[in-house]
Amino acid sequence: MDRPDPALRASATMTAADHAATWLRGLGSREPTAQHRLFVFPHAGAGASAYQLAAHLPDTLEVCTVQLPGRETRLAEPALTSLDKAVAALAPLIANHTDLPYAFFGHSMGSLIAFETTRRLRALGTRLPERLFLSGMRAPGLPDRDPRHTLPDDKLLATAAFDGVDPELQELLLPLLRADLTLCETYTHRAEAPLPCPLTVLAGSDDDSVDEAELADWRKHTSADFALHLFPGAPHLYVRGSERQLAETITRTFPARS
Numbered sequence: 001m002d003r004p005d006p007a008l009r010a011s012a013t014m015t016a017a018d019h020a021a022t023w024l025r026g027l028g029s030r031e032p033t034a035q036h037r038l039f040v041f042p043h044a045g046a047g048a049s050a051y052q053l054a055a056h057l058p059d060t061l062e063v064c065t066v067q068l069p070g071r072e073t074r075l076a077e078p079a080l081t082s083l084d085k086a087v088a089a090l091a092p093l094i095a096n097h098t099d100l101p102y103a104f105f106g107h108s109m110g111s112l113i114a115f116e117t118t119r120r121l122r123a124l125g126t127r128l129p130e131r132l133f134l135s136g137m138r139a140p141g142l143p144d145r146d147p148r149h150t151l152p153d154d155k156l157l158a159t160a161a162f163d164g165v166d167p168e169l170q171e172l173l174l175p176l177l178r179a180d181l182t183l184c185e186t187y188t189h190r191a192e193a194p195l196p197c198p199l200t201v202l203a204g205s206d207d208d209s210v211d212e213a214e215l216a217d218w219r220k221h222t223s224a225d226f227a228l229h230l231f232p233g234a235p236h237l238y239v240r241g242s243e244r245q246l247a248e249t250i251t252r253t254f255p256a257r258s
Contacts, residue, residue: 026062031062036130038103045180047074057247081182102130110135133250134218136209139217201228
């Protein structure tokens, strides 16, 4: 029997590695020193560069940030409008990189994607996150307060999401934000057994998009430890500018060393 050409095998391996790196920015960035891994899922309209967590975490913790299509390095690709499709793409990639103990951090839309990706990983029978850090998002199954994905352009541009954004940039961001809002607001929660992963739920105390009761409702989605932490005086997008404090909160319950 003919053996596969080594060059073809190497090409296939490189293609798989490149594909993973497209979705998971930072993968392999701390390969010599990493003992743990943190997968980061940004909020609606944001790309992998939105948060600078890696700068505030030890080199034993590799930070891999999800880069969805339609933003930054993937600007030419159409943005996804289905959470199920996002999870279907991400879960197998992450399943191939669970060699180290790992955790998820998601903010707003990213919390939903992180949660559903964990449920998909459980269905795949793969190693699960040591802990989920879920930020700025009401628990699954609770109704959206004010759906926006069907608003006309002028009304969507008038929302807080575009406050202070340059008009030319608004034109670029509008289709992306509408796609991300569609992904979140058309999501249908399906009842499953609680996850065995501990949950830490986070938010700014001045986040007017979610209240403490909606955050506390996450408790029903875990059979393990649950904690709720509010950052005093912080708004919805507290993550930007609070990376150091967030990194400290994460490492207190997800140690970066074995």
